[in-house]
Amino acid sequence: MKRLMDEGSTSFEQSLLSAMANERPSPELVARMEQGLGIAASGGAAATAGGVAAWAKLAVVGLVAAGLAGVAAVELRSADGPAVAPPTVKPVPVKVEAPVAAAPTPVAVTDLALQDDPTPARPRPAASGTPDLREEIRLLDQARAAVRAGEANEALSLLAKYNRRYPRGQFRQEAQVLRVEALKESGHEEAAVKLGKKFVAQHPESPHVERVERATGTEH
């Protein structure tokens, strides 16, 4: 059987098929995937030290990802696992509304949403290959899924939890970007822009800069 592209399709069908076949991820998205996988940026000659370090985490990350492939995200979200936060950590007063499917509900945003490095009473080091790293990834995956599902309140709550547990976490930049997106999604445009600007000032070379600027509408 021949492909539609190669036999008797209309020019409209051909233009649709051709557009689909030729779509490519943007350079920014490719850079994001490369960073997540810890491999050298395309065009770069050698793996960076960060890339090597990220590769060292892959075994753990892979386990988590393999789990993700096998179960529905819904199950993941509800499986919040045993609490591992140290009891001495002061709870953060982020008000969590019941998830709303359509219109985002405003959330009570505390100053914590703008802090990128809150100091808990007893910081927990996140060493590669420890259960902490798994938990770190799981929390961020949940937060990412919540942002994508438009559940900004849940995302902010998860990100606050991430900050409390992992003040020196491996994925703090990603957490901060997600926080910007969640703030924007929840209607806190001003807070999102403020945090976004802070992120860009602190990490001008980050591959997430474009994503932050796009989320806050501050693209150049």
Next chain:
Amino acid sequence: MANASLLLVEPRPLDEAARRSRLEKMFRAHHELVWRTLRRLGLGPEQAADAAQQAFLIAAERLNDIRQGSERAFLFGTAIRLARTAYRSGRRFQLEDDMDHRADAGSKVEELVDRRRAVELADRVLAQMEPSLLTVFVLFEIEGLSTPEIAELVGVPLGTAASRLRRAREAFRSTAARMERTMRRETSQ
């Protein structure tokens, strides 16, 4: 003794380097088709990038199980499962809100707009298709897999894959024709 110790510890880092190199090669060769497949199966540009990354992380975990030469099939299979998971959990993309992918630098603006519009229209057509037909259609028509390859990937008999493909093509052509008629009507008004 020192040499003996070196011999004992040296293979591990070399092994890691070889694994990393293989993953990198897989990524370079297949990331576009994995991302594109996830896009066509209903994920937005960023979701597709997240899921594609997951697919490669899973591949990294299972490198020892992936035979040389079957990397593409493994990644396709993984991408399909990830897309199904996203579909089941109701995280399919919002077409209008998630068209923020960018074309290659240097494209003319008109071309970019046309291409984006065509992708958007195409995805509207695909969104009408049943998931089981959609997978077969995307793999055959967009990524050029053969029906035996698709049957194996999807886990159905060859006859079923062929029949799904026929139905998928009918659905695609009928929706596309409807869309074209509507557009012509709107343009002529």
